[in-house]
Amino acid sequence: MDYMIRFMQIHESFRQPETEALATLAGIPLEWVFYSHDSPFAIVRFPSTTDPATAARTLITRSILASAIYELWGTGLDYPSLHQDVRQRSAPYWPLHSQHSFRFEIDSFQGSHTSSQHTAIIESFAYMAFSGPIRMKNPSAQFVVFEDFLLDAPLPHQLHLGRLVASGNRKATLNKYTLKKRRYIATTSMDSELALVTANLALAAPGKLAYDPFMGTGSFPLACAHFGAGVFGSDLDGRSVRGKGGRDVRSNFTQYATSPLYLGGFVADLTNTPLRSSRCLDAIVCDPPYGVREGLKVLGSHKPELQAEVFLEDGRLAHLAETYLPPKKAYSFLRMLGDVLEFGTGALVEGGRLCMWMPVAGATAEEEPKGVGGKERRGGGGEGGQEGGAGKEEEYAIPHHPALELVSECTQHFNKWSRRLLTYRRLANSCIDENEMLAYQAARLILQGENGVGTADDLNSFRRKYFRGFLDPSMPRQHEKLPHTY
Structure with missing residues (x-):
């Protein structure tokens, strides 16, 4: 039997990757029968699964972008074809529910009906001969007629009938983790919905260890801990980790009763990490700083006198003093992306x-998603988003590493720019091409050599374009005035 997933019509490019990640986590074989960014209704099947209903429940339980999953009892382009398919597809299941309490409802996407039309549609399924009581609250069987309208179209172009198998916990989870109720946040705290989706893509689960090297106020560790993973993090700015007045990262874990899963936070940058070299992490989740408000920096200095140990007047080492502030130097955004992958x-x-999240200075041209029969095209990103913005040129190419396989790329659009969530999987050493690795390391050495002295704008082209409003580089910045013409 096929199953229909009822998605939310939001973050469209994230929905398939999240569903596939949950299937991977549960070891469930998943096949897409129909998916489109333009519709909240997707059809899947679970090939070679002995208990597809249990697989469906497992898949939907922790989904953030799907609300429920249904047995697909019929589909059609209009009501006559829908009724014909219902008779052919689901007639053997009618006796199983004929004596039970039941309920029918209609879910119309981009469409609506009058009360009399609503009643007529439901009564058109009377041939199923259900004789049990109609119960609007907690029925034994809940049936939904799904209508998919094109915008402003008078009639639906696709119809489905489904029986509810399981509902997700999306609403309760988002209500629990909303930033409006969180004890400790900052201006850069990640939206709770996308943080939870990121945790799903990272396969966070009990018995796994997740780390965020740009932790801030802990949005990603909190999301991973919600799904049972042990978590810890670090940040170059210790103030964000420590907080003040009893409001800090740890207080957030106390608020959500996940303190036992929080292993702690510390101050460090990725290029000077105190973590020992050991392959022990199951997941790394991060939103690296874009260097817009402040230029990207790491520990260190280009000044020779600050590269050696500094002594105070009393002979003590400066870096051992409580008030010591280590020097920082400008940092290339491209090198940071490479350092994250290398780490x-x-x-x-x-x-x-x-x-890993990364910015794009202008959304790429949208691609046409496939309809019936398979996945949408994902190459190049920018597909199907409905959050605004349109552009032509990507600011950064998707970073690559020979030891990492790109699993998915999802795009969130804003007004004049967008950002991507890139998900990689660590390959087995036996699967890594040695020649490709040598070429990569050589290119990396060249990039490190080019990361010399420079301003924040010199080392971060995204920052330059941000302050120019993503206009042509020859145009003046938004806050600059054109020179007077005499």
Whole structure:
């Protein structure tokens, strides 16, 4: 039997990757029969699964972007064809529910009906001969007629009938983790919905260990801990980890009763990590700083006098003083992306996942998603988003590492720019091409050599374009005035 997933019509490019990640986590074989970014209704099947109903429940339980999953009892382009398919597809199941309490309802996407039309549609299924009581609350069987309208179309172009198998916990989970109720947040705290989706893509689960090297106020560790993973993190700015007045990262874990899963946070940057070189992490989840408000920096200095140990007047080492502030130097955004991948290669277990957000200075041209019969096209990103924005040129190419396989790329669009969530899987050493690895390391050495002295704008083209409003580089910045013409 096929099953229909009722998605939310939001973050469309995230929905399939999240569902596939949950199937991978549960070991469930999954096949897409129909999916479109333009519709909240998707059809899947579970091939070679002895208990597809249990697989369906497992799949939907922790989904953030899907609300429920249904047995597909019929589909059609209009009501006559829908009724014909219902008779052919689901007639053997009618006796199983004929004596039980039941309920019918209609779910119309981009469409509506009058009360009399609503009643007529439901009564058109009277041939199923259900004789049990109609119960609007907690019935034994709940049936839904799904209508998929094109915008402003008078009639639906696709119809389905489904029997509810299981509902997800999306609403309760988002209500629990909303930033409006969180004890400790900052201006850069990740939206709770996308943080939870990221945790799903990272396959966070009990018995797994997840790390965020740009933790901030802990949005990603909190999301991973919600799904049972042990978590810890670090940040170059210790103030974000420590907080003040009893409001800090740890207080958030106390609020959500996940303190036992929080292993702690510390101050560090990725290029000077105190973590020992060991492949022990199951997941790395991060949203690296884009360097817009402040230029990207790491520990260190280009000044020779600050590269050696500094002594105070009393002979003590400066870095041992409580008030010591280490020097920082400008940092290339491209090098940071490469450092994240390099760190993931050395820290992730085989099959471990790295989920990393990165900006794009202008959404790429949208691609046409496939309809019936398979996945949408994902290459190049920017597909199907409905959150605004349209552009032509990507600011950064998707970073690549020979030891990491790109699993998915999801795009969130804003007004004049967008950002991507990239998910990688650590390959087994036996699957890594040695020649490709040597070429990669050589290119990496060149990039490190180019990361010399420079301003924040010199080392971060995204920052430059952000302050220019993503206009042509020859145009003046938004806050600059054109020179007077005399």
